[in-house]
Amino acid sequence: LVTDIPGTTGASFGQEVMCYESPRPTMGIHRFVLVLFQQLGRQTVYAPGWRQNFNTRDFAEL
Structure with a gap:
């Protein structure tokens, strides 16, 4: 989870x-979802x- 990524650089400049963490359990089929939210400012x-x-919708409402 990386926050405060400047819009002009890459994720390595974020916090x-x-x-x-790898998926658990380690066996079986896993679904990966990458989500990017725009922040209105540093927070x-x-x-x-x-x-x-983990509920992405609840996290986004924070």
């Missing part, structure tokens, strides 16, 4: 809030407490 974003049943 990493949570590092990448504090907290890492989710857990990743199981």
Whole structure:
């Protein structure tokens, strides 16, 4: 989870809030979804407490 990515540069210039974690369980078929939100300005974003049943819609409303 990376926030505050300047529009003129790449993600490496953003603020990493949570590092990448591979899918769990490690076996079976997994679905990957990449979501990009535009922020109106810099703001504090907290890492989710857990990743199981993470709700993207609820996170976007913060």
